[in-house]
Amino acid sequence: MIGSKEELEMFTVLGKIPFREVETFQRTLSQLLCRSRAHQLAFPELFEEFWQELFISFNAKVKLSKNKSPDNTVKRAPSLAALKNWLYNHQTSHTEEAAFLGRGVNSANQDLSHYHAQQIDELVRIVNQMARNWAAKRGRRKIPSKSRGQVDLRQVIRKNLSTGELINISFRDNKIQKPRLVLVCDVSKSMELFSNFTVQLLYAFQNSYRSIETFVFGPELYRVTELLKHQSFKHVLNQLSDQVPGWSGGTRIGHCLNELIQDYGGRLLHGKVIFLMISDGWDTGDIELLEQSMKYIKRRVKKLIWLNPQAGKPDFQPQVQGMVTALPYIDIFHGVHDVESFKNLRSKV
């Protein structure tokens, strides 16, 4: 966000630097306006685009170039239809399976608007319980405590100022620490049957857990953390459909995990993280890359949990190549396709 403060700073600086080259001008603006590495990487292109368009308008030779608009349209086309298709439109081929797996899976008659509230509340409750189970370790941050920990001298002095004797003792103890979560969910065609449940699960995790990063993937990886942070589930669905293309497409798990490692690995994958993957393991990408990525993630994180909706079936055997490749690196493998099966996960973690 660029406000008046930033504008003011920009003019202050531009008045002080003698610009002979456009590069210096660009660098100055970049240093002043960018707030992250991602901003800095995107800046040159935006800078170029801005001046190009200004130049075109100024000369009044050509109206704003239409060449770029088709691409933009394709990228930004609302994919609500695709998301709805992923959420609802796949029942005929799976009716038998859906009937077997129970009420949590998609059904043709379910309506998004009045179906979710209760189920989401239940999921949030379970996630909260799981978070409490995970939060077993005490961090180094101190918080006031009633009866245990170190003596809080500041409070002691304050309380006993009138007497000069140490009668009332206050304590400070280490705060219980919750591990961070990285949640990665498969939204490809093969996961359609469980789409309702998985979208709600993502929403429940994001809205009940503080330190969490959420990604969805199909052929490509998308970070959806910010999109999921909203009180209204309907709003979240609209956001997801607007911003994330590729619902119901193919899957390249290895490629997407590799992308996650490259772009976010240094920041997100470390010893305090629980890595939660939701996928059926059906992969059309590079299996070797999947193995490398799993190996890397396993080494970096505290715990790697894989939730496979297909694993709820009693006769389930992990036979798809992606799943077979990933299994040796997984700490907890669990079948989750509805609220009941998700409850069972609680005892495992």
Next chain:
Amino acid sequence: MKKPTLSKISDLLLKQGYISDETIAMSVYLSTTLEKPLLVEGPAGVGKTEIAKVLAGAFQTDLIRLQCYEGLDASHSLYEWNYQKQLLHLKMAETENQTLAEKEKTIFSDEFLLKRPLLQAITRKGQPPVLLIDEIDRADEEFESFLLEILSDWQISIPELGTIYAEEIPQVVITSNRTRELSDALRRRCLYLWIDYPDVEKELAIIMSKNPEINQQLARQITDFMQEVRKLRLDKIPGTAETLDWARALAALHIDHLNKEVVSQTLGLVIKDWQDTRHLQDSLSELFQKVGVTSKLD
């Protein structure tokens, strides 16, 4: 403090032995001109902390360092009362007929105040110091929020003393290794600088600047080797700090060119993880070929 012009910044940094580039020079210039903190991000060992040190040297002022860690709070970063002294004073004042307000006024005065780095930086008189807030990503989010008041208004509120305003605005450098995302509020108050691994020429210049006595051919070989190592998929990619350690070690061993045996024996200076070591050992032959390193026996 007289603020240097853009063209002088690089020279000032160079005089302190810091090889910068145009982006670094511009960031430092803007930071001093606008009196805004400089937020430096980048991989480990690329010289983020060093910027603060050389700035202190260049401006001939003190460096005040606040090393962040999990659990860091106001009492360790800002101020603390000298409780033992306060208790003693209260005990001694028992016989005096002081009111509660009088007692409070006495024991919560400057005499009993222990200044921590942030307060030291704000209250320093004369030449403003360089304040280094190192590895802020290690501190909790709550600490970041606490920093905002200081970084935007240059003031600190101490309940017992009131608001303390900065005598001179310090030059602030904040570093982060990106182990977590920093808040937008903090980012907005800072100028952002990303320092990446240096390219061949810059890394060579850094080696030559820090180890003037080193053989130039060896320096070139070290640089080429490190550039290739960074292309491998390692857990802990070696930074400039590792390059310099290695160069210093090889110079101390009076080695004038790399050979396979020397690389194998001194690999511990470059790679600090056993799995990375194993991975690198598997790729050594290929690396040697690329960089043109031969065996001592060849």
